[in-house]
Amino acid sequence: MWNVEVSSACIGSGVCAGTAPHHFAIGPDNRSRPVATPLEPHEAILDAAVSCPMEAITVTDAATGAPVEASL
Amino acid sequence: MTTHDDTLALPLPPAPTLYHPTPQLAALRANRPVAEVTFPDGSTGWLVTRYADVRQVLIDPRFSRAAAAGSAASDTGIAIVATDSILGMDPPEHTRLRRLVAGAFTARRVEELRPKVTALVDALLTDIAARPRPVDLVEHFSLPLPVRVICELLGVPPEDQHIFHAWSDTIMSDAGGDPAEIRAAMGSLATYFGKLIADKRATPADDLMTALIAARDNADRLSEQELVNLCFGLLIAGHETTANQINMFLLTLLHFPEEYERLAKSPELVPQAVEELMRFVQLGEGAGLPRVTTEAVDLSGVTIPPGAVVVMSMAAANRDESVFADADRLDLTREITQHLGFGAGAHHCLGAQLARMELQEALKGLLRHLPGLHIAVPDTELRFKSGMIVRSLQSLPVTW
Numbered sequence: 001m002w003n004v005e006v007s008s009a010c011i012g013s014g015v016c017a018g019t020a021p022h023h024f025a026i027g028p029d030n031r032s033r034p035v036a037t038p039l040e041p042h043e044a045i046l047d048a049a050v051s052c053p054m055e056a057i058t059v060t061d062a063a064t065g066a067p068v069e070a071s072l
Numbered sequence: 073m074t075t076h077d078d079t080l081a082l083p084l085p086p087a088p089t090l091y092h093p094t095p096q097l098a099a100l101r102a103n104r105p106v107a108e109v110t111f112p113d114g115s116t117g118w119l120v121t122r123y124a125d126v127r128q129v130l131i132d133p134r135f136s137r138a139a140a141a142g143s144a145a146s147d148t149g150i151a152i153v154a155t156d157s158i159l160g161m162d163p164p165e166h167t168r169l170r171r172l173v174a175g176a177f178t179a180r181r182v183e184e185l186r187p188k189v190t191a192l193v194d195a196l197l198t199d200i201a202a203r204p205r206p207v208d209l210v211e212h213f214s215l216p217l218p219v220r221v222i223c224e225l226l227g228v229p230p231e232d233q234h235i236f237h238a239w240s241d242t243i244m245s246d247a248g249g250d251p252a253e254i255r256a257a258m259g260s261l262a263t264y265f266g267k268l269i270a271d272k273r274a275t276p277a278d279d280l281m282t283a284l285i286a287a288r289d290n291a292d293r294l295s296e297q298e299l300v301n302l303c304f305g306l307l308i309a310g311h312e313t314t315a316n317q318i319n320m321f322l323l324t325l326l327h328f329p330e331e332y333e334r335l336a337k338s339p340e341l342v343p344q345a346v347e348e349l350m351r352f353v354q355l356g357e358g359a360g361l362p363r364v365t366t367e368a369v370d371l372s373g374v375t376i377p378p379g380a381v382v383v384m385s386m387a388a389a390n391r392d393e394s395v396f397a398d399a400d401r402l403d404l405t406r407e408i409t410q411h412l413g414f415g416a417g418a419h420h421c422l423g424a425q426l427a428r429m430e431l432q433e434a435l436k437g438l439l440r441h442l443p444g445l446h447i448a449v450p451d452t453e454l455r456f457k458s459g460m461i462v463r464s465l466q467s468l469p470v471t472w
Contacts, residue, residue: 009179012410014131018418019163019170021133030127030410047167051174051418053425070171 001038001062004045006031009056016048016057024048038062046070079116080109082383086357090320090451090463091327092400093354097121097388106374109383117381118374119359121388123395123412125371129384131417135363138162140381152254153243153308154361157301163418169294169302172287173422176225176280182425189221189430193437201441206448206469214318214468215311218430222310225426226303227272227279236264240308246459261304269299280306306422313355314427316462318434320353321346323454323468326447328402335404336439345404346431350413351390352402356462359383360415386412442472 004023006016010031016024017032023045024032039045049057050070059068080100087094100107101121109119120126129135139162141155154160158169175181196213203212216233223230242257269285276282281303287293294302325332335345363382368375376382389412391399396409414421421427438445447454448469455466 012416013414013420013424014127014416015418015420018131018133018416018420019167026127026131044164044167047164047171050171051167053174053178053420053422055178055180 002041002045002068003060003062004034004037004039005058005060006033007054007056007058009054011054011056013053015051015053019051020044020048032056041068078108080104080107080119082109082111082119082359083357087354090354091324093385093387093391094357097385098391101388101392105372106376111381115381117362117383118376120371120382120384121392122372123389123392126384126386126389126412127416128371129363129382130412130415130419132369133162133418134366134369135382136162136366137361137363137419138165139364139366139379140362151361152251153258153301153305156258156297157305159305159361159419166418169298170418170422172284172293173280173302173306176283177422177424177426179425182429185221185225185426186429186433188224189217189433190437192217192220193433194441197437197441205471207471209322209468209470210315210319210465211467214322214434215315217318217434218311218314221426221430222307222423225280226306226310227277227281228268228307232264236261236307239264240312241457241460241464243308244312244460244462244464245457246461248459258304261307262300265300265303269303309421310423310426312464313462314423314430316464317350317353317355317427317431319465319468320355320463321349321431321435322438322445322470323447323451324349324353324402326445327451331402331404335435336443339436339439341404342432342435342439343428344406344408346428346435347408347411348402348404348406349431350428351396351409351411353413354387354463355413357387358461359385361419386415442470445470445472 012030014026017026023035023039025035027033045059049059060066061068084094084096105122105125107119108116110116120129137160141160158166196217200207200212219233220230239257239261243254247253272282272285284299284302288299335341360383365376365378365380365382367378393399414424448471457464457466
């Protein structure tokens with residue numbers, strides 16, 4: 001499982017929620033959050049992290065705490 | 073196709089001023105927030121005007137860009153280009169291309185470019201200050217600034233501006249209603265970039281185009297046509313809007329002189345002033361790139377059926393009183409808001425952080441170098457290029 005965090009750098013662009021709608025949602029404060037954490041690993045989560053203009057999304061392995069990096 | 077008597081015809085009548093959206097939008101937002109509309113070709117769709125609804129249309133994947141390809145409201149140059157590009161795709165196809173370029177436009181990467189942009193602003197404005205007045209700000213500042221920034225980032229020779237700018241202008245217009253002219257301009261840009269890409273293949277450089285070529289040649293992450301379209305899309309998107317937004321920022325600030333004075337006295341307000349101006353300024357009157365519903369969706373109590381064309385007014389959403397108190401007032405001290413000037417969702421402006429930084433540095437530079445700046449002609453003598461999707465000045469004579 002992956003732990004997914006959205007930092008306070010989020011500007012609510014909605015890029016993640018548009019890119020990975022099953023994994024991110026925009027809250028009433030117009031900022032993004034993961035729909036749950038930890039989440040089942042999915043490429044769309046890494047897509048969203050890479051696409052975030054603020055680099056506000058971090059993904060870590062829930063078991064080891066190691067960062068999960070998107071393959072380029 | 074049958075239309076109801078109360079179906080609204082698009083486009084709406086033009087706004088009577090440069091500084092506010094057409095008044096009909098406020099009435100629609102209050103009374104018919106999801107309005108059935110007729111496009112010029114007689115087909116029908118929906119116009120969305122409230123902030124929350126517009127944001128939802130932009131973010132919610134049930135509103136598809138890919139399904140809107142070739143639909144009504146898609147006859148502008150940008151819509152034709154969009155159909156063949158990243159702007160006409162939905163995730164996950166869209167994501168495959170967006171991922172390749174997103175890293176070059178993050179807030180962090182853009183900050184690294186700031187000192188260079190500040191130096192460029194200083195050089196352009198030092199040159200202007202030495203010229204006989206009035207000076208055309210379009211020719212000497214608002215166009216060359218973003219052109220040089222995106223050219224350097226991409227790896228396009230900036231001196232080719234005289235070659236590509238006319239094609240770029242055509243694509244950002246309705247080409248007098250002649251799509252053939254737009255396709256010709258796209259063909260010319262594709263040929264131009266085909267040659268540039270061949271040159272870069274032979275002589276790689278430290279720029280985004282070289283990185284994209286590597287993504288194609290080493291990892292097969294995109295097709296040759298996608299490579300070409302992405303490059304010229306970035307070139308156009310990277311300068312047309314920013315150049316015109318610099319002009320519109322200045323016109324709007326000078327129309328509200330107390331706000332301009334406030335900024336001149338407190339340049340530390342520039343970052344939030346840029347956000348407020350992004351919210352307030354009427355860069356374009358159009359309704360954004362259309363979406364098509366993939367299933368029935370309820371918005372503000374109206375059920376939009378599946379397969380319906382939906383357009384949204386960012387200008388109306390950005391003046392929504394339920395989100396922005398006293399929304400029709402320009403207030404540079406307004407707390408930074410999540411305006412929709414850069415859109416939202418998967419297609420949120422890729423270059424938003426870059427544009428923000430350029431606009432901040434442009435304003436700071438104008439305040440620093442040209443105190444007392446004013447437009448040398450009355451509003452009635454301002455000449456805009458016709459048929460453009462953003463308000464595009466032919467020239468902006470200024471003095472100080």
